[in-house]
Amino acid sequence: MRELVVLSGKGGTGKTSVLGSLAALAGRAVLADCDVDAADLHLLLRPEIRTREPFFAGHEAVIRHTACTGCGDCVPVCRSGAITAGNGTFTVEPLLCEGCGLCVRVCRDGAIAFPSRRCGELLGSDTRFGPLVHARLEPGGESSGKLVAQVRREARRLAAELGVDWLLVDGPPGIGCPVIASLSEATAVLVVTEPTPSGLHDLERVLELCHHFGVPARVCVNKWDLHPALTAELEALACSRQAAPVGRIPYDLAVTAAQVQGRPVIELGGPAAEEITRLWERLQTIGGASGS
Numbered sequence: 081m082r083e084l085v086v087l088s089g090k091g092g093t094g095k096t097s098v099l100g101s102l103a104a105l106a107g108r109a110v111l112a113d114c115d116v117d118a119a120d121l122h123l124l125l126r127p128e129i130r131t132r133e134p135f136f137a138g139h140e141a142v143i144r145h146t147a148c149t150g151c152g153d154c155v156p157v158c159r160s161g162a163i164t165a166g167n168g169t170f171t172v173e174p175l176l177c178e179g180c181g182l183c184v185r186v187c188r189d190g191a192i193a194f195p196s197r198r199c200g201e202l203l204g205s206d207t208r209f210g211p212l213v214h215a216r217l218e219p220g221g222e223s224s225g226k227l228v229a230q231v232r233r234e235a236r237r238l239a240a241e242l243g244v245d246w247l248l249v250d251g252p253p254g255i256g257c258p259v260i261a262s263l264s265e266a267t268a269v270l271v272v273t274e275p276t277p278s279g280l281h282d283l284e285r286v287l288e289l290c291h292h293f294g295v296p297a298r299v300c301v302n303k304w305d306l307h308p309a310l311t312a313e314l315e316a317l318a319c320s321r322q323a324a325p326v327g328r329i330p331y332d333l334a335v336t337a338a339q340v341q342g343r344p345v346i347e348l349g350g351p352a353a354e355e356i357t358r359l360w361e362r363l364q365t366i367g368g369a370s371g372s
């Protein structure tokens with residue numbers, strides 16, 4: 081099983097559109113949406129949810145009103161301003177509570193419980209292109225890096241159990257903790273970038289990250305024909321970092337039409353779909369004898 085993680089230096093480069101089409105081309109694959117902060121792969125794949133598992137991370141303070149004596153000691157120690165008193169009743173606003181636990185220590189009456197915080201849920205679904213492991217983060221839910229790690233662990237387990245050829249991972253944007261959780265020990269990364277000045281900067285950062293974690297990278301430029309000169313710069317940068325350019329996807333209105341219909345562009349055809357098909361053929365060499 082080869083694991084390909086699709087990344088971009090930032091959101092909005094077309095990463096998920098490309099991954100949706102690769103999923104359609106792959107045939108036998110397990111899919112994972114690790115972009116848990118802004119999951120949108122489900123919009124293209126329209127999954128049928130089969131399993132749900134709650135995800136807990138950190139803690140939150142909850143005042144037990146039967147035990148609270150109303151002394152007010154907990155209010156000034158909360159730097160988040162999460163504890164308020166209304167009509168003599170002290171309560172914690174869950175969205176403001178950072179889970180530091182200081183109020184629990186300060187309360188001499190033991191009136192503050194400190195349960196694990198439910199931050200979201202891990203979902204297992206069926207799609208027309210294969211099983212999808214994804215997640216839903218609660219509003220204000222934290223520890224998305226941990227949730228990404230859980231999505232990936234489950235997707236890897238499922239891929240091994242089913243004996244599929246590919247695990248295709250939609251990675252989070254940026255270079256933070258969730259990205260690191262999604263790429264370590266992958267077979268390869270495909271970076272989807274765009275020909276803009278910020279695209280150049282973002283590509284440099286994400287390639288540095290791949291290099292740091294020893295994961296081979298490939299690069300494809302989306303909407304390359306909007307700025308051919310910058311596309312050439314992006315590809316030169318990729319080559320200088322041992323990341324082979326493997327595709328130039330042209331600007332194509334079919335991509336937008338496919339998004340509106342909730343389908344991968346590969347199902348509509350057109351110049352972008354044709355180039356993504358060639359891109360997929362070029363990606364078949366990853367994880368080969370060369371180890372790249």
Ligand code: SF4
Binds near residue numbers: 149153154
């Ligand atoms: S410190 Fe404890 S007893 Fe005092 S107001 Fe806060 S929760 Fe109630």
Ligand code: SF4
Binds near residue numbers: 158159161176178179
């Ligand atoms: S756990 Fe920390 S952030 Fe949450 S209410 Fe208590 S003091 Fe405030």
